[in-house]
Amino acid sequence: MILVRTKGGKKMKKQTKRYAESAKLLEAGKQYDIKEAIEVIEKMPKAKFDETVELHVKLGVDSRHADQQVRGTVVLPNGTGKTQKVLVFAKGPKAEEAQKAGADFVGAEELIPKIQNENWFEYDVIVATPDMMGVVGRLGRVLGPKGLMPNPKSGTVTFDVAKAIDEIKAGKVEYRLDKTNIIHVPVGKASFGQEKLFDNFKVLIEAIIKAKPSAAKGQYLRSVTVASSMGPGVKVNPVRVTE
Numbered sequence: 001m002i003l004v005r006t007k008g009g010k011k012m013k014k015q016t017k018r019y020a021e022s023a024k025l026l027e028a029g030k031q032y033d034i035k036e037a038i039e040v041i042e043k044m045p046k047a048k049f050d051e052t053v054e055l056h057v058k059l060g061v062d063s064r065h066a067d068q069q070v071r072g073t074v075v076l077p078n079g080t081g082k083t084q085k086v087l088v089f090a091k092g093p094k095a096e097e098a099q100k101a102g103a104d105f106v107g108a109e110e111l112i113p114k115i116q117n118e119n120w121f122e123y124d125v126i127v128a129t130p131d132m133m134g135v136v137g138r139l140g141r142v143l144g145p146k147g148l149m150p151n152p153k154s155g156t157v158t159f160d161v162a163k164a165i166d167e168i169k170a171g172k173v174e175y176r177l178d179k180t181n182i183i184h185v186p187v188g189k190a191s192f193g194q195e196k197l198f199d200n201f202k203v204l205i206e207a208i209i210k211a212k213p214s215a216a217k218g219q220y221l222r223s224v225t226v227a228s229s230m231g232p233g234v235k236v237n238p239v240r241v242t243e
Contacts, residue, residue, distance in 0.1 A: 016230070018045045023232045031237035034201055037226050038194050044231050050081070051190040051229040053197055055204060056182060058222040063177040067215040070183065071176040073154050074207040078196040079171030081189030082124075086165055087111075089128035089136050089150075094161055098127070101162040102169060109135055116142060123148075127156045127164045175208060183208060190228055201226070205241045 022044040032040065041053060061068040087105040088098035098106045105111075105123055112135065114120045126143065128136045128150040136143075136150060143149040150156040154174045158164050175185045187200045205224070212220050221238035 018047070019230065019232060021045050026232060026234065031235045033240050033243060034205075034226070034236050035194070035198060037234040037236050038197050038201070040234050041190070041226065041228055041231065042194060044228065046190070047228075047230045051231070052081070053187045053190055053192075053226060053228050055185050055187050055201065056223075056225040056227065056233065057205070057208060058180075058182045058224075059177065059208075059216075060219045060222050061177070061181055061213060061216045063179060063181050065215065068213045069177060070208065070211050070213065071153055071174070072207060072211050073167075073172050073174045074203055075167055076171040076173060076188065076200040077203055078188060078192060078200050080173060080186050081192060082186075084125055084168050085123040086168055087123040087126045088161055088165070089126065089132040090161055091129075091132070094129050094159065098161045098165065101165040103127070103161070103165055108132065112138060115139055121146065121148075125156065125168050126150050127158070127161055127168070129159050129161065130157055133157060173204070175204070175211075187226065202242075209242070 025040055025043055038053075059070060061070060063069060085104040086102075087107075088095070088103040089108060089111070090098050090106060091108050095106050095108070111120075116139065126136070126148050133150070140149060152158070155164055155167065155172075173185055175183045177183055185204060187204060188197050192200075209220070219238075221241065224236040224238045224241055225233040226236060227233040
């Protein structure tokens with residue numbers, strides 16, 4: 001799919017030839033089991049780059065209520081296929097620990113103007129020690145909308161910076177509800193092959209199921225879809241995702 005502008009300035013989605021060819025492989029109305037879904041994605045015409053395969057899960061919860069939030073992290077057994085750049089806010093021994101653990105950038109207050117005034121975002125994840133959150137908090141308006149704000153629930157506010165960096169580099173992903181009660185999270189790269197993508201999917205979906213809030217009522221997994229970056233979504237049978 002590509003975005004095009006109409007004469008009125010509105011953005012509309014236009015199907016590419018490759019997208020249309022991919023869509024022909026799908027059976028109308030069918031819900032696949034996960035192995036079948038991954039197999040279908042593998043058969044789709046390939047883009048000129050290594051596409052990310054993503055999981056989209058609509059949950060039977062209401063994200064407006066604090067007791068129905070779903071959020072967590074999990075380390076994918078086969079990683080994400082992307083090398084994550086990590087920025088660590090720390091001082092003294094913890095800054096040294098971060099550097100030894102392989103952090104791409106380490107700093108403290110001196111980074112505030114660089115991020116605020118120079119739009120410096122050459123990193124994918126931020127880790128901060130708890131004593132630095134007063135400093136990092138000043139960047140809330142900048143980091144929040146980009147999903148970069150460190151958070152204890154995602155393991156990015158911690159004194160164990162070495163462990164946090166190791167997990168991120170190993171392929172830790174965060175899953176969380178958006179405003180429409182859907183989780184969007186990468187499963188891996190199209191080049192991984194079916195077995196590795198399946199292993200990652202299983203770990204992810206099991207973590208999401210385990211994170212079910214006690215306040216959730218009715219069907220928890222409303223819909224499950226997997227899709228490559230440029231391809232159509234393949235619907236997965238939510239009842240059979242753990243098989």
